[in-house]
Amino acid sequence: MGLFQPDTDIFRHRDVLREDYQPEEIIGRDEELQQYISALQPVINGDQPANIFLYGKAGVGKTACTRYLLSELKEDAAEFNIDLTTIRTNCEDLSTSYQVAIQLINELRDPDDQLKPTGYPQRQVNEWLWEELDSIGGTIIIVFDEVDHINDDSILYQIPRARANGNLENSKVGIIGISNDFKFRESLSSKVQSSLCEKELQFPAYNANELRDILRQRADLAFYDDVVPHGVIAKCAAFGAKDAGDARQSLDLLMEAGDVAVEQNADQVTVEHVDEARSSLERSRIVDGVAGLTQQGHLVLYALLMLHEEGSTPIRARDVQDRYEIVCDRAAVDPLVPRRMRDHLGELAMLGIVSRTERNKGEAGGRYYEYELDTNPDLLLEALDKTVDMVGVTDAIQKRLDQSV
Structure with missing residues (x-):
């Protein structure tokens, strides 16, 4: 028998607990989803898309709701013959509008026609961006995740106004900005606030009941039957609610507790496994942060x-x-x-x-x-x-x- 064998006792689909997993149903965000749907409605009407700004702490569903609704929107747009393209850019490593524009251009271009990170005049970069966007045509929604990492806001002003300023003829472009920083909006110039924050949605922290429902939804898919008792779900949810109402923290804790159970050849995940997992995650977080x-x-x-x-x-x-x-x-x-x-x-x-x-x-x-x-x-x-x-x-x-x- 080899050193590695498939897990047949604890995890059925461990990846369901990961951040990039997209659930088929969004839990605990009914009100926010309804507001979001209303903000996206102009797309289905064939109109210029609204610019939407989402803010709230990490792990409260902003990105998950965005992925979910844009997937639904693309399906519905195809049914009504609406030509819709969505582009997602994470701005975590981008601090300037110049860098954002270069990354957008490279995402739209073929791999053998990429721009270097630096060395071009700003005006030229902007012209290339308009060319790439206009060549797509139809309606384009650009998602800027972690938009608060951009130190200058010129691109957040230029893209929403590109059609009105004559830079785009064939495309109608809207922006969705996602931020964990509640004060980011205040740092924007008034002209950018009026365009980027055309529709604002705030995502509050999850409470313990909502976190329990989210964890149970994922646990039913991630683990084999009867492996995760209610007490484990409740404890993971309680930790997440206490810290920041952060579903990501609760899911990470549940996954780590499952890993501990696997290491110990247990038949079930227990609250003791949760305690061990929490200590392990806390140590890793501190070591990484200090390093x-x-x-x-x-x-x-x-x-x-x-x-x-x-x-x-x-x-x-x-x-x-x-x-x-x-x-x-x-x-x-x-x-x-x-x-x-x-x-x-x-x-x-x-x-x-x-x-x-x-x-x-x-x-x-x-x-x-x-x-x-x-x-x-x-x-x-x-x-x-x-x-x-x-x-x-x-x-x-x-x-x-x-x-x-």
């Missing part, structure tokens, strides 16, 4: 860890700065100015390593943020220990942290 920090990010985190061990958190950024400068001195590294140090605190908050709470003391105290650890300190120390040599943090700092000075 991705810069040298200065590590030093800011060390400073906050010290303050946590001393019981000095939650704490304002200006007070973190004092300890951070001590850490930099011990590490023989020049400290950053307060504004740049705050940027690193913000990155730690974005990674979920640190929590950031806004305080408002009125006219006397003003508004400010307080920071504190939102992660198991032991796991953070374990992750940081692997970076000590790389960032040049001295043993003296580690000793001071251990002693909780």
Whole structure:
């Protein structure tokens, strides 16, 4: 018998739990789907598509609903002889309108006719983009996932107005922008807000009941019968609801719990497997997050860890700065100015390593943020220990942290 054998006890179709799986039915988003359908209605009428902006935290169904409805829309458009093309671009690694335009052109061109990432005048790139879009004809919907990564918003203004400005004759183009950043809309210029945010849809966090329904739907397909009891579903849903109402987190937890059950040759997934899976995922998240920090990010985190061990958190950024400068001195590294140090605190908050709470003391105290650890300190120390040599943090700092000075 070989080393590898098909799993016949736990997983039936493990991929059903993955992020890229598209369910046949969307659960817990009836109201949002109805609003979304209304926003897409002009396409079936043969009219210029509306520009739609979706926002909400990660894992609340924005991308899943978009994939689902665009698939349905394409089928219905064909029935009514509507020529519809959809293009999806993830902007995670794209920071400028120039980069977005290059990627769109390359997605529309043959593999042997691709543009280089740089080296062309902006005007020329725009002209190539209009040529490619107009050669398609009919109605085109471009989905910009993680649109908030684009630092300049010129393309978000130009594409919706391309037909009105005479850049397109044969095509009617609409944009769907998807963002996890609730404040991204506020950062857009007023002219872009009026075009990109023609129709706005907010996706709230899932509650525990909705997460249970989503998990049960997937579990029935992903696992063999009677492998995942109700208590496991409830526990995975509870963790997701507590953290952020994030279906992705709950599904990852359920999949990891299944993996633990497989490793232990169990007949069922148990709540104990969920606990083990949660610890494993938390450790991986922290290690990956800490590994991705810069040298200065590590030093800011060390400073906050010290303050946590001393019981000095939650704490304002200006007070973190004092300890951070001590850490930099011990590490023989020049400290950053307060504004740049705050940027690193913000990155730690974005990674979920640190929590950031806004305080408002009125006219006397003003508004400010307080920071504190939102992660198991032991796991953070374990992750940081692997970076000590790389960032040049001295043993003296580690000793001071251990002693909780």
